[in-house]
Amino acid sequence: MVPLSWYMVLGAVVFAIGVFGFLSRKNIIIVFMSIELMLNAVNINLISMSHYIQDLRGQILAFFVIAVAAAEAAIGLAIVIALFRNKATAHVDEVKEMQG
Amino acid sequence: MNFQLPDLAPMMPELVMTALALVVLLADLLIRKKEVIALISMAGVAFVALTLFYAPGGATFGTMYISDGYSTFFKVIFFINVILSVLISIKYIAVERVNYGEYYSLILFSTIGMMIMASAGDLIVLYLGLELMALSTYVLAGFIRHDIKSNEAALKYFLLGAFSSAFLLYGISLVYGLTGTTDIKAIASFISEKGLADNLSLLLSVAFLVVAFGFKIAAAPFHMWAPDVYEGAPTSITAFMSVGPKAAGFAVLGRVFMVAFASAKVDWAVILIPVAILTMAVGNIVALSQTNIKRMLAYSSIAHAGYALLGIITANNDGLASMMNYLMIYAFMNIGAFAVIIMLRSEGFKGDNISDYEGLAKTHPLAAMLMLIFMFSLTGIPPTAGFIGKLYIFMSAINAGYTWLVVIAVIFSAISAYFYLRIVMYMYMKEPKTDVSLTTSFSNGVALAVTTVAVLVIGVLPASLLELAKAAISGF
Numbered sequence: 387m388v389p390l391s392w393y394m395v396l397g398a399v400v401f402a403i404g405v406f407g408f409l410s411r412k413n414i415i416i417v418f419m420s421i422e423l424m425l426n427a428v429n430i431n432l433i434s435m436s437h438y439i440q441d442l443r444g445q446i447l448a449f450f451v452i453a454v455a456a457a458e459a460a461i462g463l464a465i466v467i468a469l470f471r472n473k474a475t476a477h478v479d480e481v482k483e484m485q486g
Numbered sequence: 487m488n489f490q491l492p493d494l495a496p497m498m499p500e501l502v503m504t505a506l507a508l509v510v511l512l513a514d515l516l517i518r519k520k521e522v523i524a525l526i527s528m529a530g531v532a533f534v535a536l537t538l539f540y541a542p543g544g545a546t547f548g549t550m551y552i553s554d555g556y557s558t559f560f561k562v563i564f565f566i567n568v569i570l571s572v573l574i575s576i577k578y579i580a581v582e583r584v585n586y587g588e589y590y591s592l593i594l595f596s597t598i599g600m601m602i603m604a605s606a607g608d609l610i611v612l613y614l615g616l617e618l619m620a621l622s623t624y625v626l627a628g629f630i631r632h633d634i635k636s637n638e639a640a641l642k643y644f645l646l647g648a649f650s651s652a653f654l655l656y657g658i659s660l661v662y663g664l665t666g667t668t669d670i671k672a673i674a675s676f677i678s679e680k681g682l683a684d685n686l687s688l689l690l691s692v693a694f695l696v697v698a699f700g701f702k703i704a705a706a707p708f709h710m711w712a713p714d715v716y717e718g719a720p721t722s723i724t725a726f727m728s729v730g731p732k733a734a735g736f737a738v739l740g741r742v743f744m745v746a747f748a749s750a751k752v753d754w755a756v757i758l759i760p761v762a763i764l765t766m767a768v769g770n771i772v773a774l775s776q777t778n779i780k781r782m783l784a785y786s787s788i789a790h791a792g793y794a795l796l797g798i799i800t801a802n803n804d805g806l807a808s809m810m811n812y813l814m815i816y817a818f819m820n821i822g823a824f825a826v827i828i829m830l831r832s833e834g835f836k837g838d839n840i841s842d843y844e845g846l847a848k849t850h851p852l853a854a855m856l857m858l859i860f861m862f863s864l865t866g867i868p869p870t871a872g873f874i875g876k877l878y879i880f881m882s883a884i885n886a887g888y889t890w891l892v893v894i895a896v897i898f899s900a901i902s903a904y905f906y907l908r909i910v911m912y913m914y915m916k917e918p919k920t921d922v923s924l925t926t927s928f929s930n931g932v933a934l935a936v937t938t939v940a941v942l943v944i945g946v947l948p949a950s951l952l953e954l955a956k957a958a959i960s961g962f
Contacts, residue, residue, distance in 0.1 A: 461624055481641060
């Protein structure tokens with residue numbers, strides 16, 4: 387059997403890739419995908435722990451995370467489209483009406 | 487298998503509020519005049535506030551949902567916030583040409599999220615409430631679809647909000663792996679039984695939760711989104727989200743850290759004290775150089791989060807009560823200030839530069855006087871409520887032995903006088919340059935009257951509000 391710590395390391399690595407992508411990528415859609423990566427890292431963590439301690443709460447939370455992520459994706463893309471209608475760009479560095 | 491329906495009575499306010507939000511959403515299809523929808527929302531919220539006092543307290547859905555004095559006090563703050571925000575919105579969203587009914591239902595949905603957060607007895611419920619609040623607020627921040635600043639505000643708020651909720655979830659997953667539960671009370675007993683107070687992975691999960699909640703309350707160094715979002719969002723929504731989500735963030739901060747991590751106080755105090763100092767420093771110092779008043783109030787709201795954090799750091803009921811008292815006062819004075827700002831916005835005139843306030847006292851003496859009261863209150867000058875709020879929070883911190891922290895807070899509070907009183911100086915000591923015409927309306931007048939009276943009455947008779955907060959927190 388694969389030990390729990392492997393899953394935890396996998397979760398931590400995926401989460402770290404997500405954080406790195408969020409901070410370094412410039413395309414809004416890719417930044418957005420990085421956030422999804424972070425959420426899925428959490429799901430890996432939750433489900434492996436839930437299986438390890440034989441408790442269902444972790445899996446329930448994972449379902450909620452998936453559902454909320456879907457709602458978040460809908461709102462996020464709607465915001466990007468609203469922005470795109472006013473300024474045809476999907477590049478974070480070009481969205482700088484306000485600074486200081 | 488027997489499936490028993492949980493006791494729904496303690497969560498009556500949330501249920502009625504959800505029904506109200508759905509009714510408002512449907513009423514939008516039938517009713518052309520959006521003012522009527524605003525009226526329905528406010529009357530509905532007043533009714534929900536009544537059910538709040540008749541609903542029995544206690545835990546339901548196992549212990550996932552707790553209705554106690556603490557949550558009730560915060561819910562009252564949310565109701566005040568939503569009613570005042572709707573009052574100042576009615577005319578404003580017509581001026582901005584975004585007079586849609588969804589606006590009001592989104593505000594209500596966001597408030598339901600805050601109520602769920604305040605009552606969360608389980609980290610799963612906390613997360614769901616937080617997301618309901620946040621997702622509705624993202625949409626509201628971008629509500630002026632034809633304005634690129636509003637789009638940008640929504641985008642920044644959304645990206646950083648989603649980023650912070652991923653941190654929250656990672657923190658929750660670590661706590662879950664460590665304790666095997668997500669129930670706040672069970673986490674507390676597990677930590678104290680096993681003596682996990684100085685466990686490294688617990689410290690790590692606390693750090694993740696501080697990051698997540700720090701984003702929500704706009705504490706430095708997680709405040710970067712606040713100035714841009716506050717500037718770009720519709721002014722009424724800026725008022726709404728500078729009070730509501732912040733208070734909700736403090737509600738969960740108080741419950742999670744004071745209950746779940748009560749025995750690990752050494753862990754989180756070490757993280758929260760530098761965060762509080764940095765928050766006060768960044769908020770007050772960067773506000774000095776702002777030229778946009780919404781941006782300046784964004785930094786001011788960051789600074790106020792720093793003061794309120796002192797109440798959590800003291801980690802006793804006294805500190806928590808003064809933190810709740812402070813947030814209630816902050817709701818009145820901040821929305822009052824925004825109610826004045828919103829009047830300067832008229833067709834073809836933005837009115838959010840500080841220089842637009844030059845000579846306001848000559849052309850509009852009443853508006854200038856109200857702004858003066860709110861600025862004095864935000865600075866913390868007696869006899870306004872802001873002074874009382876700061877006094878109690880500093881006193882409780884001194885009583886808990888954090889005198890040096892209070893000295894720092896008072897120094898930053900003195901610095902803040904510069905940028906608040908600069909507005910007063912512009913209004914009273916300069917000649918009017920541009921011809922500013924005010925957009926007045928009955929509803930905005932009501933909001934101004936309520937906030938002014940509240941700021942002055944609490945300032946003169948402070949005891950009863952603090953007693954209420956103390957009574958609310960007893961048995962926490």
